[in-house]
Structure formats: structure tokens, C-alpha cells
Amino acid sequence: MLKSVTNSVFSSFKSLSIEQTRSIRLRKPPWVPRAKNKRFWIPPLKQQDRDEHNYMIPIWNKYKAEMRSVYLLFKTVAKFSDKESAKAQEEKKKQMEKEYKQLEENDQVNAEILKKQLEEENLKLETKKKEAELDFIKQKKIEELYLTKADKIVGKLIEKSKNFIDPNNLEYEIEKALNERYDHNFSIDSSGRFFKAKTIVTKSEAFDPKFIPKSTQSILPDTSSQQKNTELAETSP
């Protein structure tokens, strides 16, 4: 007859200790499944003697209390512990000194870096100042150039305005323009310079029929040639 497990289960509720086991299979490989008769095998619950347990507990407590107090004795009075033994204390001191030195070195390096950073920032500021000054000067020049340009344009216009025609005096101006005469007896260079008798002459002097360049008067060797020249100049249209 197979034993039902219920009895053992309910009786085990009143037991005080349970052993848990782990099984290792040495003969068979791990991918082979468990045998049929062992698949739902429950490890047996081993019950302990209640009398034995009641006898052992106060003895255990006493032992543990004494051993704990010995440990505390060593820890407090003799200052013994894995963490605070003599060797450990020395190592601690050395490590503290190391850290202190490293922190000092770190501070020095930080100070040097600070210096460099401050210098760099000062340089940047100075370059910015100089650049700003140069830009200011440039802008001034540009403004001056604009002014000169404008002055030129305005001066040209002023010059031209002398020749502006009044719409009220249209008829007078027309008659004046028709009666004007120009002298075309001049030569032009490839670069656009006006020449009259081998002397450079402005545009208005070239077209002017009454203008005579002075150099011809001085260079002229004979008076007869001078007279001829004056006659020529007069007779030219």
C-alpha cells in the first residue's frame, strides 16, 4: 500500500525543522529527463526530537552569548578586529597620507591651469579691444569716403547747375544755344586728352574759339610767324 503523503504533511506542520536537499546526478547526462518513478519524488521531512530540541536551545543560547561577549571584549578592550588590526591601521595611515599628497598635487595643477586660463581670457579681451578699435577706424574712413563721394557728386551737380536751363527763359536759351560757335581745331589723344598746338588743354578751352595757348606765344621764334598764327586763330571758326 502506498502511503498517502497527507499524514506526513500535517504532522510536519508541527515539526520544527525541515531539511532541504539538493540532488546531483553523476551517472546520467543532464539533458536526459528524470526517471518516471523519481519525477514527483518529495524529499522526506525529517522530524527532530522535541525533547532534544528543548534541551539544546538554552545551551546554544548560552554558548552564543559567551562567544559574542568574547568577540566584543576583543573588539572594545583590546581593539582587535579584522578592520582595525595593527597592520590594517598602518595601511590606513599610509593610504590617508597618499590621498593627502595627491590632493595637494591636484591643487597645484589646478592653480597652474587657472593661471593659463586667466591669461588666455586676458588675451582674448585685449584682442577684442584692438579689433574693436580697428573696426572703429575703418568705419570712420568709410564714412569719410562716403562724405567725399557725396561731396564730389554734389560739387559736380553744382557745376552742372550753372548750365541748367530756366524753363521761363526757354526762348532766350534756345537762341543763345543756336548762336554759339565752337572751335573744332584741336586734336585728341587715345587717352582722351585735348591738344591745341601741341599743348594740353581742357575741354572748355579746346572748344573755345577765343582761347589761345600761351606756350605757342613764347616758343614762337619769328614775329612774322607769330602774326600768321594770330591771323589763323582769328580766322578759324
Add this chain to the structure above:
Amino acid sequence: MSKIEYVGRAGRFLGKSLPQICLKLKNFGIGRMFTRETYKRYPEVTYYVLTDFEADMSDEYLRRGVFKADVVFRGGHYGNMEIPGFKEDFQLIAKEEEKFFLERTLSLGQKWREPTKVSKFVDLPPLLKEMLVQEAKEKNIQFDENELKLPLNIRTNSPFSHATYE
């Protein structure tokens, strides 16, 4: 009856975890009494009176959470503290049966047994004693062998301590 074969490892817990019971009760069972199967081994009475209930609903097995209760262990009061509600050991007490438990609780200061009295000094382990004696003799320290004793360190302040010095 056909033969019954139970499967799986047996344990000493018989019951449900606190959230598994309390999430079905009014006001989450605050004010109700609970016992535990493991504490039924004692002849005296142990029960919890719930005061705080906060279950972790993200748990699929409904075991986790923070639970606080007034503890009465073997008739003696131990005050309000956190209890392990995740253990599937708790049993709800019906309201008609609460009287039974309340009759068997002791008064506030009383406990289920008198505290054990312990002496302050105990004999040293023998090997240690001999080592100390030898050390003292080398350093020429005067001592009395009867006074070489171990001071016992015992926890007397906590609410779970049942020992005192004489």
C-alpha cells in the same frame, strides 16, 4: 476514496498572505484580527490587529506591501510594528471568536514568561585564560586569578529581549 498523492515540497505554512485576504475585506481588514499557523504551536495566544495596509498591486501573486499591526505574541503585548505580510501563513479570525483571544491576552506590561536572570561575569574559555595568564607573567603584571572573568554582553533594551542581569 481513490489514493491521493500530493505533489511538491511540504512546508509548515498553512494559510494566505495578507493582501490575498485583505483585498476582499471592507476597509482592507484594518481593525480585524489575524493569526499565523506557525504560532499555533504555543499554548498561549498570538494574533495581530491590523492598523496599516498598503499592498503592492503590481505583484501578480499579491504578496508584497507594507503592513503594520499591533502584535500580541504568546499573550504579551509588543506594540505596533511592521509584520511580514508576504508569508502565506495568515488566517483571519471571525468576529465571534475574537472574544476567545482577547480573554487570553495578558495585561500591558506582562509577558508570557519571566525574564531569565544572567550573571554579569562568566568564566573565560580555558585556553584564553591560560594565554592571558602567561602574557601577564611575562610582563610582570600582578593579577588575581579569581578576577579573570568574562563580562557577558546581553541585549536588555529591545522589546524582544527576555533576559536581564541579576
